[in-house]
Amino acid sequence: MSKSKEKKAGKRLTKHVLVDKLNGFFSLRPDEVFSLKAISAALHLTTHPLKRMCFDILEEMVSDAFLKRISSNEYQLNTQGAVMTGIFQRKSNGKNVFIPEDGGEPIMIAERNSAHALNNDKVKIGFFARRRNHTPEGEVIEILQRADATFVGTLKIDKYYAFLLTENRTLANDIFIPKGKLKGGQNGDKAIAKIIDWPEDAKNPIGQVIDVLGKTGENNAEMHAILAEYGLPYVYPAAVEKAAEKLTREITQQDITEREDFRNVTTFTIDPKDAKDFDDALSIRKLASGSWEVGVHIADVTHYVKESTIIDKEAYKRATSVYLVDRTVPMLPESLCNVLCSLRPNEEKLTFSVIFVMNDKAEVLHHRIVHTIIKSDRRFCYEEAQEIIETGKGDYAEEVLELNKLARILRKNRMANGAIDFQRVEMKFDINEEGKPIGVYFKESKEANQLIEEFMLLANRTVAESVGKASHAKKAKVFPYRIHDVPEMSKLEDLNTFINKFGYKIRTSGSKGEVAKSLNRLMSDVRNKKEQELIETVTLRTMQKARYSVYNIGHYGLAFDFYTHFTSPIRRYPDMMVHRLLTRYLGGGRTVSADKYEELCEHCSDMEQIAANAERDSIKYKMVEYMSERIGQVYDGTISGVTEWGIYVEIDENKCEGMVPVHCLSDDYYVFDDKNYCLVGRRHKNKYSLGDAVKIKVVRADLVKKQLDFDLVNDEKSLMAPAAL
Structure with missing residues (x-):
């Protein structure tokens, strides 16, 4: 062929035609791998523009999952999963998805192709290979196992x-x-x-x-409905409660002989005023050397709850206690969590303890992890302990003040090492006897809270290190860790872009410690500023979620290389796992199956998230119930969230959050700018940005959807805000 004819042929071979040729070429050879050179030769693509166009199309086909890349320039038809097995996830908007069991990318299942599969059903699908400009789709061809959905x-x-x-x-x-x-x-x-x-x-x-x-509308019915919606239990099985009541309350002489005796050492608990399950107690005494011996004593739950018993199975299933606005749904039967295991004052209790010998600089000179018996002298609530810290007067004031002095140093050192300091104010409701919210108050973490927090962190870290820090010659035994990964760089960059508007900046690269310290500087800089809560919220969203795993990567937020959960076995199943393994390993026992314990960890992480969602829903319900009596009232607020469907506004006075739908912003057509957390008017360029101060009127309170609707009032940016018409 002459060069002129070749050029004419090249002009005739459009991209659309070449796409069809490539489709046919690979479909006829599903098992073969071809290099770019071989494809060009087979399709007679002799000019550089044609080869370049072919390469671009091949890359698009890889992106669309029609082809798979075998090496840098080799391709094959993607026939994997023509029939696939996995989990079906139903969406109320009809955009259902299929999650392959091999961990591949989610695949869309249109409602017409769902075969009425339900959420979390195990299904088999036929996979339609994705074509250019189309999302991958599949069709349910068999429901293998129904989820136990209610x-x-x-x-x-x-x-x-x-x-x-x-x-x-x-x-x-x-x-x-x-x-x-x-x-x-x-x-x-x-x-x-x-x-x-x-x-x-x-x-x-x-x-x-x-x-x-x-x-x-009845409080009990609505709270039980929230639990049931997440598949969480709202009653305790009678057979499990009966088994718990049969457990012996007697502490035998053998129990005492096998344990270190702390019954005559000053010991007390510090907990919320409405708490009944006291997991932890602190003891303190001065040694002849001048050092302090501080004991962190934790309820020895696994002494009573043996592995694979009916009580243990129920505890594992629940994995955590759930804290709704007006109640606690306990992991263990009440006779265990509130009586037998609870470290109540003036009662002898069996405990698992970490005993620290510390100097006045809060340096741990040495420690031991031992089973103990204690007798708490006093039950403090946080407010009582705080009063002692502030006035220097009260029961066991000397001991409380010394523990607080040590805790302050521990906290200061932890922050200096790169721990991230989030001091969040928690919204709480005053609830009457019928469960109706009659007021809002805010719970702030004070020094009494931080005193307990620091010693619990120290105990958890020490326990994790005792197993995880194996000598070079030995491999560490399997153990559940509480892990927290570093934030994604892209999210840090988005955060930096956002806070720049307020005149702040953070490091988005560098060592873990450098980034953490810059986040701490940010938390310090925004303290007591009007944008504090907003920036703290956005920063929190940047963080990864902490979870449980036997594969330790450290805890980024706490700046600990080793961390676990040991201090709350009454309310968390991972702590029970840690207690059992620690007892086993301290007794010279062999390591356990990593696969088995990773599965246990994953279940506990999942249940923790489900419990958190239920807790949030109970707060939302009470928020809507509280504001339902305030329809028509006008409040100052702050934009707390921006989405393509509207802006979320948090009322400054009570922290209740509602939404102004985008269709109510009638002065313009608003477009969502996800990078800058704002809605921008197309014509007038008005902006509604995260952190903006606005005035709103409460217009609707939907208890079924747990949703508040607001209108903007007298907004300077919009002369046609609906509430102003």
Whole structure:
């Protein structure tokens, strides 16, 4: 072929035509690997522009998962997972996804291709290889295992039929309930239902009521509904409670002989005023050497709760106590957590302890980890201990003040080593006997809280180091750690961009310690400034989530190379795991299976997150309930969140948060700028940015959705703000 003819041919071979050629080429050779050179030769691509266009298309096909890259310039048809197994995740907006069990990228499943699979069902799908400009899609071809899913809602019962009007975020459809499957439920009752069938041609699944919680709007019914929505238990199994009550309360002479005796050493607990489960106590005495012996004594739960017993299985299933606004849903039966194991004053208790010998500079000269017996002399609440710290007067003032002096030094050293100092103010509700919120107050961490925190951190770190810091000749034994990864650089850069608007800056690169110290400087610089809470919130969002794992990477936020959870076995299952393994290893026992304990850790991390979500929902519910009596009132607020669908505003006075929907910003068409946390008007360029001060009116309180709706009032940026019309 002459050069002129070749050029004409090159012009005729458009990108669209070449895409079709490449599709056909690879589809006919699904098992073969081809280099760019071989593809160019096979398709007669002899000019540089054609080869360049071919390379660009191949890269797009790799990005679209139609091809997979074998090496830097070799490609093969992506046939992996033509049929795949994994977990189906249902979304109420119809944008369902499939999560492959091999950990691959999520795949979209349109509602028409879902075969009525439910959230977390194990399914088999057919995978349609993604084509250019299309997201990957699949079709459910078999439901392998139904998730044990239940749905919470309100019963609507008519003469001939009944429905459960669902509140679940993963199911857009209400559930049809046959009249014989109502389990005594009445119209307007809050209930839990299970789907028993979903015929192929039916819009609504068919279900049966498995429990009636009470009337919608009643406090108990609503709190139980929040727990049930997350699959959390709201009653304790009678068989487990019975087993707990049968446990012996007697402390035998053998128990005492096998333990170090601290019954005559000054010991006390410091906890919230409404606490009943006292996990930890502190003892202190001065030694002849002039040093201080400080004991961190933790309830010896695993002395009573043996592995694989009915109590242990229930504790593992729950993995954590859940703290809703008006109640605690305990991990252990109340006879254990509030009586037998709780370190109540003037009662002899079995404990697992870390005993420190410290000098006046809070340097640990040596420590030991031992089983002990204690007798607490006094139960302090934080407010009582704080008063002693501030006035120097009260019961055991000398001991409290000495512990606080040591804790101050520990804290100062920890911060100097790069620990990140988040001092968050916590919103709390005053609740009356009916569970109704009648007021809001704010809980701040003071020195009494920090005293306990520092000694618990020291004990947790020491326990982790005792197992994790193996000698060079030995491999560390398997152990559950509390780990916290470094923030992603991209998130740090976004944070830096945001805080620049307020005149602050942080390091986004460098060593872990350097970045942490710059974050600490930021926390210090914003303290008592009007933007403090906002910047602290955005900084917190930048952080990774802490979790449990046997694979230690250290704890970034605390600046510890080794950290675990040892100090709260009454309310956290990982602490029970740590107690058992520590006892085993101190007795010379062999290491355990890493795979088994990693699985336990993953379960505990998952349950911790679920519990946190339920706790947040209970706060949201009470927030909406509290503000429902304040419809029409006007408040000063601060923009606390910005999304494409609206702006979230936190009321300055009480920290209740609601949303101004974007369609209410009627003076312009607003576009979401995710990099700068703002909505920008297309015509007038008005901005609503994170941290802006605004005035709002409360217009709606939706208890079902746990959502407050606000309007903007007298906003300088918008003459047509709805509330001003």
